């Protein structure tokens with residue numbers, strides 16, 4: 423990796439870094455650093471702190487106008503496109519409420535195209551989908567996308583800027599890793615679906631690693647059929663669906679529920695907020711769900727060597743995070759986990775913009 427790339431990537435991660443520290447990390451002399459910073463002068467701000475004695479320390483940060491990023495999140499409720507400057511400040515945004523008739527490859531492609539077309543001046547684009555991504559091809563049960571190819575369908579190559587396609591949970595993990603400064607991050611996306619992403623930041627030595635975990639389809643027992651074809655998936659015993667079933671309709675089955683999810687939105691809202699008005703009842707309803715999640719999460723923490731989990735998603739709440747933390751740690755001596763509730767509303771947009779900036783630095787600016 424070129425030194426210029428390392429410098430920019432490091433400042434993006436740290437936001438503000440002392441020049442001396444960066445020289446040590448990249449192992450260059452002060453004079454080489456002067457030369458490199460001059461090459462990057464359109465991208466980096468250098469501030470001097472008020473001197474106490476001798477030479478004032480210099481701090482480096484990315485300048486506001488270094489680049490503009492278009493970040494788009496595509497979820498079941500809305501498509502949101504945000505234009506950020508290089509300091510991560512929101513310049514403009516556009517939102518489209520996703521309707522039932524939008525749910526198909528063509529439908530999503532149309533509204534996504536319209537959303538992107540509202541913007542014309544940016545240096546890099548990133549799109550995050552609620553779904554799974556393999557080689558830039560998107561599959562999503564909740565968006566009714568099958569083998570959707572955004573690169574071809576949106577003609578992203580013709581935009582003339584670098585692009586990235588990731589999943590929403592990857593975007594959240596990237597955002598959490600930067601925000602907390604942690605090198606290992608585990609995000610659980612909880613709702614009617616259960617997804618997870620494990621993100622490992624490898625500093626400047628290799629590429630960052632995302633590992634999407636099909637958490638909802640890990641085996642958890644029971645005899646209920648899942649839409650994926652398996653029986654006994656975690657989603658059939660531990661997703662929001664289970665709560666709706668217990669609370670509202672004992673005869674409900676998972677596949678029907680997923681196919682007619684919109685009909686249950688009101689009930690979902692009620693059960694997700696039940697802990698605020700009737701905590702005892704909520705505890706009872708969530709008991710089984712929490713037990714299943716706690717065991718799977720505890721085992722996963724041992725497997726990955728993590729001590730913190732961030733809970734996101736429509737079914738998540740501070741209350742659920744607290745219940746899970748308590749339960750996990752009571753199960754086994756080698757489970758020692760803190761469960762945080764991630765309530766940053768634009769975490770997906772922020773995370774995908776971060777990945778799009780990294781892509782821009784690697785593919786264009788310092789190529």
Ligand SMILES: [Zn+2]
Nearest residue numbers: 639648650655
């Ligand atoms: Zn399944």
